[in-house]
Every structure is written in C-alpha cells, then in structure tokens.
Amino acid sequence: MTGRAQSTTSGVSGVSTRKVFSVLRGNPTWLLALLLFVVFSFASPHFLTAYNLGNIVAQSALIGFLAVGLTPILVSGNIDLSVGSVLGLTACLVIGLQGQLGLPIAILVVLGAGAGLGLVNGLIVEKIGINSFIVTLAGMIGVRGLAFLYAGDTSLASPDFTLHDIGAYSVGPFSVISLFFLGSVAVFQWVMKRTLHGRNTYAIGGNRTAAVDAGVPVQRHVIINFILCGLMAAVAGIAIASDLGAATPSYGKDYELWAVIAVVLGGTSLRGGKGDLLGTLAAVIALSILRNGLNLVGVSPFFVPVIMGSALILVLLFDRLSSNRSHTAE
Secondary structure, eight states, X not given: OHHHHHHHHHHHHHHHHHHHHHHHHHOTHHHXXXXXXXXXXXHOTTTTSHHHHHHHHHHHHHHHHHHHHHHHHHHTTOOOOOHHHHHHHHHHHHHHHXXXXXXXXXXXXXXXXXXXXXXXXXXXXXXXXXXXXXXXXXXXXXXXXXXXXXXXXXXXXXXXXHHHHHHHOEETTEEHHHHHHHHHHHHHHHHHHHSHHHHHHHHHHHOHHHHHHTTOOHHHHHHHHHHHHHHHHHHHHHHHHXXXXXXXXXXXXXXXXXXXXXXXXXXXXXXXXXXXXXXXXXHHHHHHHHHHHHHHTTOOTTHHHHHHHHHHHHHHHHHHHHHHHHHHHO
C-alpha cells in the first residue's frame, strides 16, 4: 500500500510539473515575471515581505481589470482606447452618486454606465462600420470630457468611509480588490476557452470573413466583447475609488496604454485570433513587479515607460516575425 501511494503521489507530482512547464512554454511572459521576481528578491531585502507581495498584486489589479476586458477585444481583431477615460468617469460617478442613491444603487448605476459606453462603442464599430481605433480614440477624448463636466477640475471625496472600508478589506496580505481581479481572470479565461462565445471570438479574430461564411453572428459577439470591456473599466473605476476614497476626472489617464501593453506583452496578437488570459495575467504581474522593484532599489520611475516601450516594440517585432513564418509555412 505504501509503495502504491508513493507511486500515485509521484505520478500526480509529475503531471503537475508537466502542467507548469506547459503553461510556461505556452505563456513565456511567465518566465519574464519569474526572472524579475528572482532579480528583485536579491536586489532588495524588502521585496519578499508579505506586505510588499500583497502590494504587487494590488497594483496589478487596476491595470489588470482593464487588461482583462481588453483581451477579448484584441482577440477579435479590435481595440478599445476609451477604457482609461471610462475608469475616470465611473470613479467620479460612484463617489458622486454614493451620497445621493446609496452605495449599492450607485455601484449598479456605474456598472450600467460602463457597459452602456461599451455598447455604444460596439454599435458604432459594427453597425456603422467605423474602425474601432478611431471610434474608441474619439471615445477616450469624449468620455474624459464627460468626467470633467460631471466633477469639474477638483477631487470628489466620498461622503463616508463605507466604500473605502470595502477597498481596504483584505484576506491575509491580499486585498479584496486583488482577489476580485484574480477571480475576473479565471472567469474570462473560462469564457474564452470553454464557451461558444469565446470560440467564436477567436474565429472572428482569426478570419472574420470565414467566420461570417460559417454562420457566426459576428456583430453580436463583437458588441458583447465591447460591453464586457466597458463593464470591466467600470469595475476598475469602482476599485480605484474604493482604494483611495476619492476620485478625480484625471484618474485612468494613460492606463489604456499600459493595459494594451500588458495584453500584447502577454501574447495577444494585435491582428486578432490569438490570445490568452493567463498570458495577460503574467504580463500585468510582470509590469507590477518591475515598477515595484525599481521603486524599491531607488531607480527613477521614468525608466519604467522607457523599458516597457522598448519591450513592447520587441514583442511586436516577434509577433510580426512569427506571423510571417506562419504565412510562409502555409
């Protein structure tokens, strides 16, 4: 019995190890995250503290919510540049409406607003036929303007501590926002890999014409992805408002760029048809480790955009080379 139990245990361990290596091969960004983790573990004595590790995951969440929502959009061959502005508007709305409607109703209204803005983007892209880059670039500017019209150029303070208390709640070193972010990754991964909507999203990004010919309701699936993207931007807005207990219309500025970098760095192709939420998660964590680690060792934060911009160019070059090799093979 003992020998059989040991054999079973070693078999399970072997399967688990193979799964880990399979994930690493399929999502090489995990190797980058692991490398950065090891480097900063030796570079700073404060890096491996429970507080700092929890802080890294918390920092991942805000960009992460946007990146999670953007992944299906990019897989379908589109883009949404308005998510940072939606974050800023919804953060202001949840703070402003909390005192008037109560927190539960305010949250529902804000989630509806985010989904509604995503719906508008999707309808314009699919029903009118304007390129998603142009539509959402205009949305980025317009929604930011709405945020300033609503809140002015000052900070809005929460009328009580209820929302902030929710954001400050934690399980061990991890905040409830961090845990909700990780949960959203799991849900979106399941949707993309296990549902008809997810499979059709990959088909649309891979070859839209072929998907139409196969009877896939392309417009419906793309619009749904825009709605989900707007919804996740609203979640990010609520998260940042609950974390800080206040909001300004400038919240989320440039967040859409960081989110797009994370999605592309995680292996999602800008041409569509390819992408994975686990890769997006790895990239978001790698970005957070980099920013956190550089701060701990006293490196200027201005180096981070330079490093990540360079990394993005390398990723895009690799993506182009891989695409050219696949076309040549065909």
